[in-house]
Amino acid sequence: MANQSVSKVNGQDLPRDGFDFDYQSGFGNHFSSEALPGALPPNQNSPLICPYGLYAEQISGTSFTSPRKLNLRSWLYRIKPSVTHEPFKPRVPSHGKLLSEFNQSNSCANPTQLRWKPVDIPDSPTDFIDGLYTVCGAGSSFLRHGFAIHMYTANKSMDNCAFCNADGDFLIVPQQGRLCITTECGRLEVSPGEIAILPQGFRFTVSLPDGPSRGYVAEVFGAHFHLPDLGPIGANGLAAPRDFLVPTAWFEDSSHPGYTIVQKFGGELFTARQDFSPFNVVAWHGNYVPYKYDLSKFCPYNTVLFDHSDPSINTVLTAPTDTPGVALLDFVIFPPRWLVAEHTFRPPYYHRNCMTEFMGLIHGGYEAKADGFVPGGASLHSCMTPHGPDTKSYEATIAFGNEAGPHKISDTMAFMFESCLIPRVCWWAMESPFVDHDYYQCWIGLKSHFTAEEKDPRNIIVQNGLDQA
Numbered sequence: 001m002a003n004q005s006v007s008k009v010n011g012q013d014l015p016r017d018g019f020d021f022d023y024q025s026g027f028g029n030h031f032s033s034e035a036l037p038g039a040l041p042p043n044q045n046s047p048l049i050c051p052y053g054l055y056a057e058q059i060s061g062t063s064f065t066s067p068r069k070l071n072l073r074s075w076l077y078r079i080k081p082s083v084t085h086e087p088f089k090p091r092v093p094s095h096g097k098l099l100s101e102f103n104q105s106n107s108c109a110n111p112t113q114l115r116w117k118p119v120d121i122p123d124s125p126t127d128f129i130d131g132l133y134t135v136c137g138a139g140s141s142f143l144r145h146g147f148a149i150h151m152y153t154a155n156k157s158m159d160n161c162a163f164c165n166a167d168g169d170f171l172i173v174p175q176q177g178r179l180c181i182t183t184e185c186g187r188l189e190v191s192p193g194e195i196a197i198l199p200q201g202f203r204f205t206v207s208l209p210d211g212p213s214r215g216y217v218a219e220v221f222g223a224h225f226h227l228p229d230l231g232p233i234g235a236n237g238l239a240a241p242r243d244f245l246v247p248t249a250w251f252e253d254s255s256h257p258g259y260t261i262v263q264k265f266g267g268e269l270f271t272a273r274q275d276f277s278p279f280n281v282v283a284w285h286g287n288y289v290p291y292k293y294d295l296s297k298f299c300p301y302n303t304v305l306f307d308h309s310d311p312s313i314n315t316v317l318t319a320p321t322d323t324p325g326v327a328l329l330d331f332v333i334f335p336p337r338w339l340v341a342e343h344t345f346r347p348p349y350y351h352r353n354c355m356t357e358f359m360g361l362i363h364g365g366y367e368a369k370a371d372g373f374v375p376g377g378a379s380l381h382s383c384m385t386p387h388g389p390d391t392k393s394y395e396a397t398i399a400f401g402n403e404a405g406p407h408k409i410s411d412t413m414a415f416m417f418e419s420c421l422i423p424r425v426c427w428w429a430m431e432s433p434f435v436d437h438d439y440y441q442c443w444i445g446l447k448s449h450f451t452a453e454e455k456d457p458r459n460i461i462v463q464n465g466l467d468q469a
């Protein structure tokens with residue numbers, strides 16, 4: 001590992017070329033990890049005196065009485081308990097662009113197709129917290145039901161401070177620049193093409209070993225992410241449990257005067273001072289954990305004869321509602337894959353969906369949009385808002401013809417956050433200079449090829465030419 005440092009976390013150098021963090025693998029396991037041998041108390045969670053004189057502390061992600069199969073909690077053995085801080089105060093300056101409740105006073109309803117160009121990386125020093133802003137969302141963190149979609153641009157590591165989100169779980173999708181995320185359970189290196197899940201309540205700090213960073217964040221209130229059921233696919237396929245990576249215990253014991261915990265609570269930021277690092281957990285065990293996943297490990301399934309499968313076939317993780325099959329938020333990807341369908345319009349079909357679709361692009365292009373949807377950009381097609389391939393993609397597909405052989409879509413990684421709730425869009429997202437006001441134009445050129453004569457419709461299109469109205 002090369003060790004040319006470009007950035008620091010809590011005064012320590014970060015390597016440019018990759019970290020040698022250790023991980024544990026699995027999804028939903030009961031994990032355990034010790035940074036010092038024997039630091040985990042044997043046989044019990046809360047001994048009178050813990051090994052090494054540590055404090056025992058529980059963090060729960062579900063109510064104590066949640067059914068066992070849903071129950072999430074971990075035990076952290078730490079040098080000082082997390083309560084050891086001064087009172088929370090509203091953060092000054094306040095942030096102002098984070099929401100966890102959506103209503104007429106702070107956001108708008110808008111059924112039109114919306115698209116944003118990639119937001120520029122700021123010129124002024126901006127860390128992950130200051131660079132995070134909400135785009136849209138629905139429901140309320142106070143009522144424990146809803147979601148928010150945020151994006152971030154940053155150019156600076158968080159310094160002597162940690163973030164804690166009391167509102168919900170973060171699913172972070174870096175698009176540019178690696179993130180080194182130090183959590184209470186240990187450290188995660190997350191590159192573009194990987195995702196990280198930071199469950200509600202965990203303290204973490206984000207360092208940027210590559211400098212400029214941009215990405216997307218989905219936040220869910222009152223639910224956690226699960227692997228989707230596989231139904232008739234069988235016991236294997238899509239995201240495999242063993243490819244989810246959980247940190248191993250890592251701690252620092254140095255004093256950190258003026259260390260700040262920044263707590264997001266009801267969408268507002270509060271700060272509390274303490275004189276030590278919150279990353280002081282020497283050992284932990286449990287099933288409530290931060291984790292990461294490399295999207296290139298996803299094993300896609302799809303049609304092998306005809307027709308276009310619904311995008312749910314590419315679900316990586318799902319945060320459920322109480323209604324079976326109805327997601328509060330699905331995380332779906334469109335990875336590189338072979339297209340083999342016969343006599344089929346292979347790109348996504350034209351559609352109106354009762355669910356809402358927010359899309360982002362990590363790299364490459366997206367099969368339904370020849371122009372305008374670029375890495376770092378985003379689109380929002382709300383409940384029942386019609387959308388589908390742009391005119392160029394439609395015409396190129398028809399021109400390609402019926403006999404198209406197997407074709408591989410490569411160099412691409414698009415994704416979708418799909419929710420059953422209808423989002424309101426933040427004012428600043430609507431007024432952003434990065435809104436693509438011409439988005440609707442990409443469909444305006446779609447022509448009628450209708451003819452009342454009884455003929456093979458494909459011949460009509462091909463013989464009459466695509467440019468005939």
Ligand SMILES: O=C(O)Cc1cc(O)ccc1O
Pocket residue numbers: 309310311347348349351353357368387388416
């Ligand atoms: O709208 C989109 O581009 C996402 C999408 C992709 C697809 O293959 C089928 C349906 C769908 O909504």
Ligand SMILES: [Fe+2]
Pocket residue numbers: 351353357381387
């Ligand atoms: Fe769609």
